[in-house]
Amino acid sequence: xxxxxxxxxxxxxxxxxxxxxxxxxLIALCSSxxxxxxxxxxxxxxxxxxxxxxFGATAVAxxxxxxxxxxxxLPVTIACAVLLLRTGQNTKIKGDAAVAMISxxxxxxxxxxxxxxSESANLSGDVCATLFGSTSILxxxxxxxxxxxxxxxxxxxxxxxxxxxxxxxxxxxxxSTATGVRAQVYNLVxxxxxxxxxxxxxxxxxxxxxxxxVIFPALSAMRVFKSFRAVTVCSVVVSVVCAVLGLLxxxxxxTPVGSTIVAVxxxxxxxxxxxxxxxxxx
Amino acid sequence: MxxxxxxxxxxxxxxxxxxxxxxxxxxxxxxxxxxxxNGCGKSTLVKTLLxxxxxxxxxxxxxxxxxPGEIGYLPQQTVVQKDFPASVREVVRSGCxxxxxxxxxxxxxxxxMAEENMDRLGVSSLAKRCYRELSGGQQQxxxxxxxxxxxxxxxxxxxxxxxxxxxVTAELYALxxxxxxxxxxxxxxxxxxxxxxxxxSHILHIGKGSAxxxxxxxxYLESEAGRAYADVGGGQA
Numbered sequence: 001x002x003x004x005x006x007x008x009x010x011x012x013x014x015x016x017x018x019x020x021x022x023x024x025x026l027i028a029l030c031s032s033x034x035x036x037x038x039x040x041x042x043x044x045x046x047x048x049x050x051x052x053x054x055f056g057a058t059a060v061a062x063x064x065x066x067x068x069x070x071x072x073x074l075p076v077t078i079a080c081a082v083l084l085l086r087t088g089q090n091t092k093i094k095g096d097a098a099v100a101m102i103s104x105x106x107x108x109x110x111x112x113x114x115x116x117x118s119e120s121a122n123l124s125g126d127v128c129a130t131l132f133g134s135t136s137i138l139x140x141x142x143x144x145x146x147x148x149x150x151x152x153x154x155x156x157x158x159x160x161x162x163x164x165x166x167x168x169x170x171x172x173x174x175x176s177t178a179t180g181v182r183a184q185v186y187n188l189v190x191x192x193x194x195x196x197x198x199x200x201x202x203x204x205x206x207x208x209x210x211x212x213x214v215i216f217p218a219l220s221a222m223r224v225f226k227s228f229r230a231v232t233v234c235s236v237v238v239s240v241v242c243a244v245l246g247l248l249x250x251x252x253x254x255t256p257v258g259s260t261i262v263a264v265x266x267x268x269x270x271x272x273x274x275x276x277x278x279x280x281x282x
Numbered sequence: 283m284x285x286x287x288x289x290x291x292x293x294x295x296x297x298x299x300x301x302x303x304x305x306x307x308x309x310x311x312x313x314x315x316x317x318x319x320n321g322c323g324k325s326t327l328v329k330t331l332l333x334x335x336x337x338x339x340x341x342x343x344x345x346x347x348x349x350p351g352e353i354g355y356l357p358q359q360t361v362v363q364k365d366f367p368a369s370v371r372e373v374v375r376s377g378c379x380x381x382x383x384x385x386x387x388x389x390x391x392x393x394x395m396a397e398e399n400m401d402r403l404g405v406s407s408l409a410k411r412c413y414r415e416l417s418g419g420q421q422q423x424x425x426x427x428x429x430x431x432x433x434x435x436x437x438x439x440x441x442x443x444x445x446x447x448x449x450v451t452a453e454l455y456a457l458x459x460x461x462x463x464x465x466x467x468x469x470x471x472x473x474x475x476x477x478x479x480x481x482x483s484h485i486l487h488i489g490k491g492s493a494x495x496x497x498x499x500x501x502y503l504e505s506e507a508g509r510a511y512a513d514v515g516g517g518q519a
Binding site: 164176 | 329332333349352355360361365368372373376379380387410412428429433
C-alpha cells in the first residue's frame with residue numbers, strides 16, 4: 001500500500017500528471033452536467049456521433065498540417081451538433097438515423113483521409129490514440145490546458161445561467177414555447193456547449209468512449225435520486241470521483257486512461273443500481 | 283374584445299388541410315369545449331392557438347389584455363416525462379419561467395406564486411415527491427399548477443382526463459370548474475361529449491374537415507350536430 005502511495009506522490013510531482021488531473025476533472029464535470037439532459041432528451045448517442053465528427057475533423061486538420069487543430073475541429077463539431085439537436089420537427093431523416101449517418105460517415109472519411117495523407121510512420125498508433133485517447137491526456141501542452149480550463153468554465157457558466165431554462169425545455173418543450181420561453185435558442189446554446197465538451201473530452205478518453213463519460217454518471221444518479229437538481233449534483237460528483245480514480249489507477253497501473261475511467265464509471269453505475277434497488281425496498 | 287378570436291382558420295400538415303373554415307371567439311371567463319372525432323384537427327388547433335404552428339390560412343388574434351405567451355397550457359403526457367427525475371416543486375416553478383426573461387434564477391415572488399398554486403390545487407404535500415411516481419390524477423394537478431404559474435387568465439387543456447379513472451376524472455372536472463368560477467377562461471379539448479356538455483358554456487364541434495357548430499351550450503343541444511352526438515354519447519351524460 002505504501003509503495004503505491006509513494007509511487008503516486010512521485011508521479012504527482014510531474015507537471016504533466018497534474019495537468020492531466022486538472023483537465024480530467026473539468027471534462028468529467030462538464031460532460032456529466034450536460035449528460036443528464038442528453039439522456040433525458042433521448043440523445044444518449046449524440047456524444048458518440050459528435051465525437052466521430054471530431055475524429056474526422058482531426059484527421060482533416062492533420063492532413064492540412066494545422067498546428068492548432070481546435071481551429072478546425074471545434075467549428076465543425078459545433079455545426080454538426082446544431083444540425084443534430086435541431087432534428088425532430090422538420091427533418092426528412094429522423095433523429096437516431098441522422099446521428100448514425102453522420103457518425104459513421106465522419107469516421108470513415110476521417111480514417112480514409114488519415115490513410116491517404118498521413119506522413120506518420122505509425123499510422124495505426126495515431127488512429128488508436130485518437131479513438132481511444134491512450135496517452136493524449138498526459139501529453140497536453142500548457143496552452144492546451146489553459147484552453148481546456150477556459151472552455152470548461154464557459155460551459156459551466158452557461159449551464160448555471162440557463163439551468164432553469166434547460167430544465168423546463170427538457171421537461172416540456174411545447175409548454176415552454178407556448179408560454180413564451182424561447183426554447184429554440186436554449187436548444188442551440190445547449191448544442192454548442194455539448195460540442196465544446198465533446199472536443200475537449202476526446203483528449204481524455206478518445207473519440208469512441210466519450211458517450212460513456214456523458215451517460216454513465218447521469219444514469220447512475222438517476223438510479224437513486226428523484227429531483228432534477230439532486231440528479232445533476234450527484235452525477236457531477238460521481239463523474240469527477242470516477243475520473244480522478246480512473247486517472248490515478250491508470251497512472252499507477254499503467255493501463256490506458258480512457259478505458260480505465262470508463263471501467264470505473266461502469267463500477268459506479270453498478271453500485272448505484274444496487275443502492276437504488278435497496279432504497280426502493282426500504 | 284374577446285381574449286382569443288379565430289377567423290376562418292385552415293389547419294393542416296405539410297400542405298394538406300385537415301380542417302378549414304374554423305371561426306370562433308373566446309371571451310374572458312368562458313368555458314369552451316372543443317369536441318370532435320380523432321383526426322379532425324383538434325390537436326393541430328391547440329398547437330395553432332399556442333403559436334407552436336402557423337395556420338395555413340386565417341389568423342388567431344389575442345385581445346382583452348391577453349399577451350401571446352400568456353396562455354397556460356396543460357399538454358398531454360409525453361414519453362420523456364415518464365422517467366424524468368423532477369420534484370413536484372421543480373415542475374410547478376418551471377411555469378414561472380416566462381416571467382424571468384434573462385434572469386437566471388427565480389425570485390421570491392415567483393417562488394411564492396408556485397407555492398400558492400400548489401396550495402390551490404392541493405398538491406403542496408407532494409412538493410418534494412418525484413413527479414413520475416405520482417398517480418395520473420396527481421400529475422394532472424401538478425401540471426395545472428404549473429400552467430397557472432404561467433397565466434392568470436386563460437388555460438388551454440388538451441384531453442386532461444385521458445387515462446384517468448371515473449372518480450379522478452370527476453374530481454378533475456370539478457377542479458377545472460372551480461378555476462373557471464374564479465374567473466379563469468378555460469379552453470378544453472375533449473373526447474368526452476357528455477362531460478363537455480355538462481361543464482362548458484360554449485361548444486366548438488369540429489367535423490370531418492370543417493366546423494360543424496360553434497355557439498353556447500344551450501344552442502348546441504338544440505343543433506343538429508349536438509343532437510346527433512348526444513344520441514351516440516348521450517348515455518354518459
